[in-house]
Amino acid sequence: MSYKGLPDVVTTRRRNLLESAYFTEIARGLAVTGRHLIRNLFNTDKMPTVQYPDQKRDYGPRFRGRHRLTQREDGSPRCVACMMCSTVCPADCIEIIAGEHPDPTIEKYSKEFNIDLLRCVYCGLCEEACPCDAIRMDTGIYEIAAETREAFVVNKDFLLNNDKDGTL
Amino acid sequence: MAKLTIDGKEIEVPDGTRLFDACREARGGRDLPHFCYHPDLSIAGVCRLCQVEIEGMPKLTIACNTIVRDGMVVHTTSKRVNQAVTQVLEMHLINHPVDCPICDQAGECGLQDQYMDYGLYESEVEKTDKVLKKKAKVIGPHVILDQERCVLCARCTRFCEEVTGTGELGIYNRGDRAEIDVAPGVELDNNYSLNTVDICPVGALTSRDFRFQKRVWLLKSTSSVCNGCATGCNVRVDHEGGRIYRLKPRRNDEVNGPWMCDKGRMTYKDVHREDRLDRVLVRREGELQPISWAEGRQELLGAVKPGGVGYVLADPGRSLEELVLIQRLATELVGEEPMAGGVSDDGHDEGDDLLLSADRRPNRKALAWLDFAEKPAEALAGELSGASGVLLVFGGDPLAHQALADAASRMRVVYLGTHRTATAEAADVVVPLSMWAEKDALWVNKQGRIQRGQRAVLPPGDAREDWRVLVDLLQSIGHDPEVAGLPALRRLVAARLELEDENLLNRLPEGGYAPPRLADAPTGGR
Numbered sequence: 001m002s003y004k005g006l007p008d009v010v011t012t013r014r015r016n017l018l019e020s021a022y023f024t025e026i027a028r029g030l031a032v033t034g035r036h037l038i039r040n041l042f043n044t045d046k047m048p049t050v051q052y053p054d055q056k057r058d059y060g061p062r063f064r065g066r067h068r069l070t071q072r073e074d075g076s077p078r079c080v081a082c083m084m085c086s087t088v089c090p091a092d093c094i095e096i097i098a099g100e101h102p103d104p105t106i107e108k109y110s111k112e113f114n115i116d117l118l119r120c121v122y123c124g125l126c127e128e129a130c131p132c133d134a135i136r137m138d139t140g141i142y143e144i145a146a147e148t149r150e151a152f153v154v155n156k157d158f159l160l161n162n163d164k165d166g167t168l
Numbered sequence: 169m170a171k172l173t174i175d176g177k178e179i180e181v182p183d184g185t186r187l188f189d190a191c192r193e194a195r196g197g198r199d200l201p202h203f204c205y206h207p208d209l210s211i212a213g214v215c216r217l218c219q220v221e222i223e224g225m226p227k228l229t230i231a232c233n234t235i236v237r238d239g240m241v242v243h244t245t246s247k248r249v250n251q252a253v254t255q256v257l258e259m260h261l262i263n264h265p266v267d268c269p270i271c272d273q274a275g276e277c278g279l280q281d282q283y284m285d286y287g288l289y290e291s292e293v294e295k296t297d298k299v300l301k302k303k304a305k306v307i308g309p310h311v312i313l314d315q316e317r318c319v320l321c322a323r324c325t326r327f328c329e330e331v332t333g334t335g336e337l338g339i340y341n342r343g344d345r346a347e348i349d350v351a352p353g354v355e356l357d358n359n360y361s362l363n364t365v366d367i368c369p370v371g372a373l374t375s376r377d378f379r380f381q382k383r384v385w386l387l388k389s390t391s392s393v394c395n396g397c398a399t400g401c402n403v404r405v406d407h408e409g410g411r412i413y414r415l416k417p418r419r420n421d422e423v424n425g426p427w428m429c430d431k432g433r434m435t436y437k438d439v440h441r442e443d444r445l446d447r448v449l450v451r452r453e454g455e456l457q458p459i460s461w462a463e464g465r466q467e468l469l470g471a472v473k474p475g476g477v478g479y480v481l482a483d484p485g486r487s488l489e490e491l492v493l494i495q496r497l498a499t500e501l502v503g504e505e506p507m508a509g510g511v512s513d514d515g516h517d518e519g520d521d522l523l524l525s526a527d528r529r530p531n532r533k534a535l536a537w538l539d540f541a542e543k544p545a546e547a548l549a550g551e552l553s554g555a556s557g558v559l560l561v562f563g564g565d566p567l568a569h570q571a572l573a574d575a576a577s578r579m580r581v582v583y584l585g586t587h588r589t590a591t592a593e594a595a596d597v598v599v600p601l602s603m604w605a606e607k608d609a610l611w612v613n614k615q616g617r618i619q620r621g622q623r624a625v626l627p628p629g630d631a632r633e634d635w636r637v638l639v640d641l642l643q644s645i646g647h648d649p650e651v652a653g654l655p656a657l658r659r660l661v662a663a664r665l666e667l668e669d670e671n672l673l674n675r676l677p678e679g680g681y682a683p684p685r686l687a688d689a690p691t692g693g694r
């Protein structure tokens with residue numbers, strides 16, 4: 001099958017002598033690198049490199065960082081365990097176990113709420129799907145480190161007090 | 169026959185057909201919007217959603233309460249109709265709490281569906297103006313009521329009056345204070361109460377058992393047959409991740425109509441019970457100890473040898489295929505007159521005149537078809553005391569009868585079953601089997617109807633397809649039935665039952681099949 005306007009067989013041009021001689025091309029490459037090096041040395045303030053972790057890049061307010069669970073005015077979690085987030089999550093990383101809330105006006109709440117941060121792809125669909133504004137990704141935290149895989153599965157308590165630094 | 173035109177399409181339906189049903193036919197199976205119409209209940213005509221335009225009539229008419237007339241010209245999608253439906257929906261939603269996030273009905277809710285089809289307007293009612301009613305009121309052992317979500321379709325009250333005749337539910341008060349409730353001191357406590365949950369088009373009546381367990385859109389459904397009693401109601405097993413969450417009735421007008429009983433619905437719990445057998449157990453130093461399947465298989469094959477087996481017992485809770493294989497095995501093991509059969513005293517309880525049978529075994533009819541002699545425990549105990557060697561028990565719990573336990577105490581008991589019963593405790597070798605929802609199997613209900621249940625979930629641990637274990641046993645004693653898969657097995661069963669078509673059981677119709685030749689075979693037991 002051939003596509004309109006495209007040749008069936010792609011032929012490549014033979015390299016000429018200068019190109020196939022190793023050293024001329026190496027020298028050209030080094031010239032590019034050297035040009036950048038010298039330009040950066042004399043304009044350090046314009047250099048794109050950030051001195052992480054002493055320095056951090058500023059992200060916009062819409063940056064999706066680690067999730068948190070929000071609270072009502074009285075401090076109780078807003079989540080009603082409707083499972084919208086866990087349904088929409090493409091990584092299938094939210095696990096919720098619903099329970100009967102002692103307050104009959106609330107009825108349903110999440111007894112357990114776990115997110116596997118290793119599986120999360122930080123797409124933000126969960127916060128978009130939530131009808132109660134109970135899950136948000138506005139912590140700005142993107143440094144997430146732990147020593148075991150299990151430690152990356154964060155629970156409800158953690159998510160409710162999610163203002164800690166990156167260590168899990 | 170009446171000839172009428174619906175949405176420009178000419179159709180012919182029998183006289184006396186409801187316009188509602190005629191419309192469904194003309195619309196390619198798509199129902200008119202509705203809450204109150206239910207084919208198995210009387211007509212209430214209260215929700216006003218099924219309005220259609222009939223030419224020659226000045227006003228819109230509800231289709232559920234109209235009988236077709238020859239020459240009718242009906243419109244179901246005209247602007248007038250759509251406008252009316254939207255307005256009626258808006259009226260239904262005036263006081264509706266719209267708490268879909270915490271409502272178990274969400275995902276299978278008539279209000280949600282119809283709002284997406286006909287609503288999609290901006291609500292003009294402030295949340296604070298809505299009439300508040302009782303929420304989460306427990307009205308019976310199985311059902312919980314949310315009055316705010318009710319659309320007053322009166323399906324539940326009609327069900328309790330017309331089907332169960334118990335009349336627990338009623339509509340109290342008037343106007344926008346009208347509400348469904350039980351009278352003070354009354355509970356919605358009949359064996360069919362969960363059907364009100366099925367027919368409630370919204371989340372007003374929900375199941376206490378299923379409450380908050382799972383969102384319905386995550387469930388997968390498998391067709392099966394209830395194993396709770398000999399009626400064999402057709403069910404849908406709703407499951408996810410290897411766990412069953414609920415059973416729902418599947419319509420079969422020859423058996424259960426659209427209903428099933430509450431006892432039957434709760435049988436799924438036995439599948440996930442704590443005391444399920446999931447490993448082969450052998451008695452070592454007086455204790456039952458788990459061993460690997462490979463070792464267990466050797467134990468089983470070693471124990472089941474011709475001449476070594478003194479008696480075979482089969483419970484009518486095993487499937488038709490298994491019983492056919494068990495019978496072969498028994499004939500080979502204990503001779504021409506197989507000393508095999510079940511305990512006829514087991515599996516009886518009180519029934520009712522709606523669906524629930526007094527016979528609580530799903531397959532006793534099959535036992536009768538196969539001429540398995542079921543005997544009372546006393547008589548069996550007498551026969552057992554004359555036997556020696558191995559007592560091979562398939563399912564049930566015969567040794568719960570003291571007389572049988574005493575008689576079997578001199579024998580080596582090999583038990584193939586599903587739960588840690590008294591028989592398992594008394595056995596020397598225990599092999600785990602699958603339960604009904606864990607296998608593709610045939611069941612014969614009390615009418616003599618062969619029905620197929622499909623596999624919904626996998627059996628726990630080392631338990632496997634039961635018929636394969638039986639074929640393995642038959643092969644080991646040199647009587648290979650030569651069945652490599654289910655189709656061959658079903659041909660074998662068809663041959664045993666002398667059905668006219670050997671592949672009939674492989675092509676079982678949706679509603680099952682009752683072989684006429686076997687219709688009058690008596691059921692064993694009491």
Ligand code: SF4
Nearest residue numbers: 089120121123124126
């Ligand atoms: S951000 Fe995306 S992947 Fe991560 S939990 Fe939310 S929905 Fe799932």
Ligand code: SF4
Nearest residue numbers: 267268271274277371
């Ligand atoms: S009954 Fe339907 S519309 Fe009403 S809250 Fe429940 S799911 Fe939502």
Ligand code: SF4
Nearest residue numbers: 318319321322324368
């Ligand atoms: S509770 Fe459900 S079935 Fe009963 S009237 Fe209300 S909406 Fe209809």
Ligand code: SF4
Nearest residue numbers: 394396397401429432
């Ligand atoms: S009537 Fe029998 S078969 Fe039907 S649901 Fe009830 S227990 Fe099950």
Ligand code: FES
Nearest residue numbers: 204215216218232
């Ligand atoms: S379905 Fe016809 S009025 Fe309710």
